[in-house]
Amino acid sequence: MTDEYEPLEGLDDTRDHGGVLGTADPAYEPGRRRRRRSLRSCLAVLVALAIVVGGFYFVVTWGIDKVRDQFGSAEDYPGPGRGNVTYQVVSGATAGSIGRDLKSAGVVASVDAFVEAANASPDWSKLQAGYFALKKEMAAADVVGILVDPANMVTDRVTIPEGLRVVDTVAILAKKTKYKKADFNKVLDKPDSLGLPDYADGNPEGYLFPATYDFGPDATPESMLKAMVTRWQQAADDADLEDAAAALGYTPAELMTVASLVQAEGRGDDMPKIARVIYNRVENPDNGLTNGLLQVDASVNYALGRSTIAVLTQAEIDSVADSPYNTYKQAGLPPTPIEAPGDDAIAAAAHPADGSWLFYVTVNLKTGKTKFTDDYQEFLGFKQELQEYCATQSDRC
Known part of the structure; x- marks a missing residue:
């Protein structure tokens, strides 16, 4: 037997180096490498846990926000608001579109709050187009309350009668708005921007349509006059004016002149008959009775520069003998409309009644009763009836 031994496989044959077996490195500490690997593993676990927790927090927070948006109250201002904002409700606007406009303008805090208030209002269906005075940072319900009440509209309401x-x-216009006559005349002197038809030749006479207009606070003389011409175009389209003129053998401009004469001379159901009398006289100048003369008093009054007077004197007729608007002296139609016709007069000119009449006389200026005939002697009797009426009603003649 011997004292020698064989070293274990995988270990160095070493001697005592401070009691450390298996390495020649005096700095080696048993278990150090194992601790480093454990630390890295812990860090990875912590990072993963943080990601999971953070993701969970995001999901939960997002879900809470969505639930709050779905079921919570929409953001709204407490009111009453500050400053001044003029807002225009346009025709066909919805609660959503109005809400977006108002939010952009700083009037309401959110579109949802406005839509909710509109849906809750029993008067929302009464909403009308127009301008309204609001404030910034108003409660949505207060805004809705203002918009649904027409009394809150900020407008210059102007009524222009026919004729x-x-x-x-x-x-x-000058009396009912903040502008002067000169402001409107300045636009009329250069009417290209008004949208007049080409056949008006730049003359607005007859094309400023009679109606009631609501002009907003931003309206200008140009926009007001343009609105009136636009309304005339609507009436012309409704009457199919251009096609009707062609069918009758006239230009649209001539038809508008006839419409203005009808407006000046007639009322209601008599208007289509008066239009027919005018066409009969123009189209039959050799009838032996009228010689192509219209003999419309209103046109002579236009030549005299005054509003209509029922009965003219011979001296007044003679004083403007050379005027193309003197239909007692000049045959045919006057060169332009003499006043602004309304819907009924334009329709009557476009669609005259059928008849052979050459004369008409309004025998009662209060009721507008008018008699028609193609007989000259009967016409003279109608004139006598008017003279008798004027003898007792001189303030109307």
């Missing part, structure tokens, strides 16, 4: 000349229309 007015341009000069008379301008006088009303």
